Amino acid sequence: MNYGIVIFPSKKLQDIANSYRKRYDPHYALIPPHLTLKNVFSADDEHIKDIAGKLSHIAKEHDPFTLKAYKVSSFQPVNNVIYFKVDPNPELQALHDAMHHREFMGDEPEYSFVPHITVAQKLSNDEHSDIYGSLSMLGIDHEETIDRFHLLYQLENGSWTVYETFRLGKENQ
Amino acid sequence: MNYGIVIFPSKKLQDIANSYRKRYDPHYALIPPHLTLKNVFSADDEHIKDIAGKLSHIAKEHDPFTLKAYKVSSFQPVNNVIYFKVDPNPELQALHDAMHHREFMGDEPEYSFVPHITVAQKLSNDEHSDIYGSLSMLGIDHEETIDRFHLLYQLENGSWTVYETFRLGKENQ
Numbered sequence: 001m002n003y004g005i006v007i008f009p010s011k012k013l014q015d016i017a018n019s020y021r022k023r024y025d026p027h028y029a030l031i032p033p034h035l036t037l038k039n040v041f042s043a044d045d046e047h048i049k050d051i052a053g054k055l056s057h058i059a060k061e062h063d064p065f066t067l068k069a070y071k072v073s074s075f076q077p078v079n080n081v082i083y084f085k086v087d088p089n090p091e092l093q094a095l096h097d098a099m100h101h102r103e104f105m106g107d108e109p110e111y112s113f114v115p116h117i118t119v120a121q122k123l124s125n126d127e128h129s130d131i132y133g134s135l136s137m138l139g140i141d142h143e144e145t146i147d148r149f150h151l152l153y154q155l156e157n158g159s160w161t162v163y164e165t166f167r168l169g170k171e172n173q
Numbered sequence: 174m175n176y177g178i179v180i181f182p183s184k185k186l187q188d189i190a191n192s193y194r195k196r197y198d199p200h201y202a203l204i205p206p207h208l209t210l211k212n213v214f215s216a217d218d219e220h221i222k223d224i225a226g227k228l229s230h231i232a233k234e235h236d237p238f239t240l241k242a243y244k245v246s247s248f249q250p251v252n253n254v255i256y257f258k259v260d261p262n263p264e265l266q267a268l269h270d271a272m273h274h275r276e277f278m279g280d281e282p283e284y285s286f287v288p289h290i291t292v293a294q295k296l297s298n299d300e301h302s303d304i305y306g307s308l309s310m311l312g313i314d315h316e317e318t319i320d321r322f323h324l325l326y327q328l329e330n331g332s333w334t335v336y337e338t339f340r341l342g343k344e345n346q
Contacts, residue, residue, distance in 0.1 A: 011174060014334065029332075032332060155191060161181050161184070164321070165337045
């Protein structure tokens with residue numbers, strides 16, 4: 001089964017992201033707006049229990065933190081993906097790193113961590129240039145507290161269901 | 174903000190439900206297949222923390238149980254809704270009742286609890302009669318263990334995001 005680990009930002013930020021995703025992101029109906037902490041990985045039923053246990057431990061070791069979405073950016077020329085750029089603060093980086101540590105699943109991150117919330121993807125070069133122009137002008141400036149993350153699994157139709165929520169911080173358990 | 178409380182069954186049962194929902198349920202893209210424990214209700218940010226606390230307590234007091242989806246049924250003539258009928262066992266009923274107790278939110282259930290997983294809705298009478306005929310012949314016979322439920326909130330586009338997962342049973346905390 002395919003799993004992934006994400007942060008769902010507040011309803012307010014999700015609603016803003018969805019106002020763009022509705023038109024520009026083919027994954028709009030498959031998953032709510034999110035910040036990916038760990039990309040899709042495969043695990044069987046037994047393994048995922050072990051992973052959920054480790055995530056519970058990681059959640060306790062990391063405190064709630066402030067998420068700042070501060071500008072619209074793009075992965076071009078690597079990918080025609082437009083996103084809300086999220087301030088890569090130490091807390092977020094540490095949370096990401098804990099999920100890519102050798103003791104977690106033995107895998108290393110494929111890319112350096114660029115925390116982001118995707119709002120447009122699978123665009124042609126012309127679409128990208130148009131949409132990036134408009135969204136950059138509109139911009140984004142949002143700040144909120146993140147106190148949890150979610151382990152998700154993927155259904156056959158490509159959509160994602162939450163398996164479990166993990167609250168950050170010792171006091172939140 | 175709008176909230177609801179549901180059980181997401183296993184990937185296997187969700188995939189079966191989605192194979193029908195894809196064609197017959199306009200809510201297909203808004204929420205994964207689910208069994209509703211508590212219908213949509215409104216709460217502010219403070220109130221929902223209190224509710225989440227109560228749900229955490231309810232989860233501890235109720236053990237994991239077996240969910241049996243054993244036939245295709247319909248709410249006609251009340252509603253043209255076709256669903257997988259779920260065995261109304263005492264554990265499921267007790268969980269539902271705890272969320273409709275006076276001490277929980279002060280509200281009573283509007284209808285008696287008919288545990289179900291919707292696979293088709295908003296059908297015309299003719300569609301209902303056709304689809305109910307085919308799905309009844311195909312039937313459903315599925316059993317699994319349920320060990321958690323989820324508190325969701327609704328975005329402006331009508332889709333649902335998980336706020337928190339609650340694991341059933343003292344040992345699962």
